[in-house]
Amino acid sequence: MSLVSDQTPAGGAAQERRPIVYVLDDDESMRLALSSLFRSIGLHVETFESSQTFLSFPKGETPSCLVLDVRLRGESGLAFQEELARSCLRMPIVFITGHGDIAMTVKAMKAGAVDFLAKPFRDQDMIDAVSNALTRDAERLAAEQSIASLCAAYDLLTPREREVMEFVVTGMLNKQIASELNLSEITVKIHRGQVMRKMGARSVADLVRKAEALRAKPQLSKPHFMDASKQR
Known part of the structure; x- marks a missing residue:
């Protein structure tokens, strides 16, 4: 050789x-x-x-x-x-x-x-x-x-923050999310801010793009990405 x-x-x-x-x-x-x-x-x-x-x-x-x-x-x-x-x-x-x-x-x-x-x-x-x-x-x-960076960021979210993120990317307002989760609007606002910060999202549109990228690569993300709503 x-x-x-x-x-x-x-x-x-x-x-x-x-x-x-x-x-x-x-x-x-x-x-x-x-x-x-x-x-x-x-x-x-x-x-x-x-x-x-x-x-x-x-x-x-x-x-x-x-x-x-x-x-x-x-x-x-x-x-x-x-x-x-x-x-x-x-x-x-x-x-x-x-x-x-x-x-x-x-x-x-x-x-x-x-x-x-x-x-x-x-x-x-x-x-x-x-x-x-x-x-x-x-x-x-x-x-x-x-x-991989997006998946690492998503891993930092708490279960509640993942729930909030799921609703945010569908276009729901804070008061609508609060009603769905039986939370106060201010609590939702805090969770939403944490989601945006941890995911490094500059806007809701940016967060939606990141969520779609994660969904497109399930082998690199959680097995049940944004599946929290099914557990409520």
């Missing part, structure tokens, strides 16, 4: 957060050529000759993408793409091949590949494809981090 590692220098969070390009190709000359190309534009590169070595390599929460040969020794790059999807490793993939056809390209793209480049490809085409993939992954990570 030939494994080229561009080790991150010790110290410095900025270095650790550098985008990473993983190259999976059983052709050593291609691995070396791509490693040289990506390093020439300042990217961190890790190369692998088999899917097993790639899967066993530790991966962090940093923007990354995989440049994957569609035909590996003894295995299919397309089948490996499916394996990655099943394992929830959502890294963008740029396929490269010397034997591509239209049907293969369509299958790869439908499965989520960012690009499909036939060998020999222009260096600029590869750089453009990888840049696009890294941008997509950075956006995905930012979205996931945003949702």
Whole structure:
């Protein structure tokens, strides 16, 4: 096995957060050529000759993408793409091949590949494809981090504050919420203020957007998000 590692220098969070390009190709000359190309534009590169070595390599929460040969020794790059999807490793993939056809390209793209480049490809085409993939992954990570922050904020709400939040995002006024919960209007106003503060909401419209974002990602939020009303 030939494994080229561009080790991150010790110290410095900025270095650790550098985008990473993983190259999976059983052709050593291609691995070396791509490693040289990506390093020439300042990217961190890790190369692998088999899917097993790639899967066993530790991966962090940093923007990354995989440049994957569609035909590996003894295995299919397309089948490996499916394996990655099943394992929830959502890294963008740029396929490269010397034997591509239209049907293969369509299958790869439908499965989520960012690009499909036939060998020999222009260096600029590869750089453009990888840049696009890294941008997509950075956006995905930012979205996931945003949702995680919302979930953490929601966890800070008391059961009563969650009830109030549920009614606020439906557009109910304080006096209407007070009637529903058998509370005084001033108490509702206090709970509402706490909800806005803890959720970091600038307005009711902002709170509604945050609530919708949480509902759209149930795996990252409470199993019964805003379900308090069903328990009354």
